[in-house]
Amino acid sequence: MENLFTILFIGLWLGGIYGLVSIGLTLIFGVIRITNFAHGEVLMVGMYGTYLAYGWLGLNPYLAVVVVVPVMFVFGVLIQRVLMQPLLDEPLMQMFASFGLLMFLQNLVLMLTRGASLGIPSSGRADNLSIAGINLSLGHVLAFVASTVIVIALHFFLRHTMMGKAIRAVTQDKRAAATMGINVNRIYRLTFGLGTAITGVASVFLTPIYTLSPSIGGDFVLAAFAVVVLGGMGSIWGAYFAGLIIGVTEAAAGFYIDPALKSAVWFLIFIIVLIVRPSGLLGTVGAEEVGLREQH
């Protein structure tokens, strides 16, 4: 019982991070259906950006949000405009292009930093909290809170603002949305930018917890795709809960099976869920096909 509680606890904090990383991808892959394999690298760039803001401008790592998020938004709009917009109806070429972006960003950072790993000292370790006898870092708690706040804010944005409604309209039917006077390409750019900006928020909250390396995106990209698909394509709350489920699964697998195999366990579960119920937990059955149907 004691163990179960600990596992649940650790899993939830871990899940908060997975959720945080995946919400941006929910917009990009889940809502506008663009296969962006470079999502982990976008996160990585954000983390290095946070580090720069901390190292050069001397900002508190969490205050770096004010610099990193707008820059990431512009970065996302650029990726969509230059790379993805010409490939909207070609999922195969999107995969190639985003893998190109992945290799480019990862190795560009490797080239610039020459592989030195960076980290923000002290924070995290110094600010440990103790709740119910379990030690956890302040960084994890903040990440969890940030993830929850973003999900609630995004939910209201998509449901109750004109822009949010326009985004959902474009997802459902590009052509009909265009006839209603929605500038489809603009909505795509904004959504991609928004997804990247939210990933920027995630990177700010992850920077104090993790040691930075150019390949750190690889640790998150599959988790992010898994969370988006498990939660149901385009479902914000689905992503939030799927993140928690994967976190708990990883913690449980690490405890009961072997820490070295924990990711293999949930990868396998992910593959099985993907095959058995591709519409995910909170997704509409058949919705996973929407973005793949030809729309002109």
Next chain:
Amino acid sequence: MSSISGISNGSPAATDMQRLRRAAVHEPFGRIVGKYLFGLSLALVPFGLLFNDYYSINILTFVYLMAGLACAWNIIGGFGGQFSLAHGVFFAAGAYIPAQFYLKYGVSPWLTAPAAAAVVATAAVLISWPTFRLRGPFFAIATMALNEVAAVLANYSDSLTGGARGLLIPFKASFSHMIFVERWKYCALMFAFMALTLAVVVVIRQSRLGYYLLAVREDEDSARASGVNVLAVKLWGMGISAALTSVGGTLFAMFIRFLDPPTLLSLPDIGVKFALLSLIGGIGTVWGPVLGAFFIIPAENFIRASLGGLPGAHLVVLGLLLMLAALFLKKGIVGAAAALWRRVRATP
């Protein structure tokens, strides 16, 4: 009647139809064999020129190997349109199984290579059976997860793969060990592998299976409606592709003689590389992947040699190239050359 055909002959739609009809008719057997042999002899030219150059022949060896592997990926990835990222797993299994049988029981890789290929093909079919329910990006993500599972397991199971430390195959040169002192022998071996893979590809392209794979790629639902057993076609394509990839893995193992998970299951260097070479050369064409390998592998080595001080520089260039190809060179070198050829012929 004649006036109708006269009108339609002049319109672009008619020329497209004619081209399609011409493509659908089988080429004469002699011409297919002739093209195949001509292509192979062209690919042999650098072998003759670089015979004594130790550095260059190593690169050429790798070019032949990667060309064969990209051709193998192209069967299911290009013809069948299934963006598989699991080929690194087939490659790694093809490397590990014969290597372990050689190290533990001294069995010659010549014997284990076909056996491993059969095992890997069977495993690939069993794994793909459920996975082929997924389409497009979902299939790619599932196969990517498979590659990651394999990487975790390969790192974990010390007794099977040597774990993170890796496996070292001692240098004991002999034909039956598939280990040679002379580098050109490896090169000839890889060339033979490429020739074998290409022969399979040429045969598939002309066969019913090849046309079915193309039909599935173009429109799965239409193919099914026309009576194509879509799942069976995909599974055959995957099985053949995986078997050839496994053979490539065996040759790689005996050439490099050091195996570890980061080398064998790296996505940018193995799994995605096969797809990348196919795209650059011409995805879904017979010779595209070969051209891709002949273009990319030496370029990569050149960049690595000239920008050696900067880690990852060659992958920066490769990533940029991949983005540009996805945007502007969707049909690869082969497609661009064909378009150029049509334009040259059209202008008198």
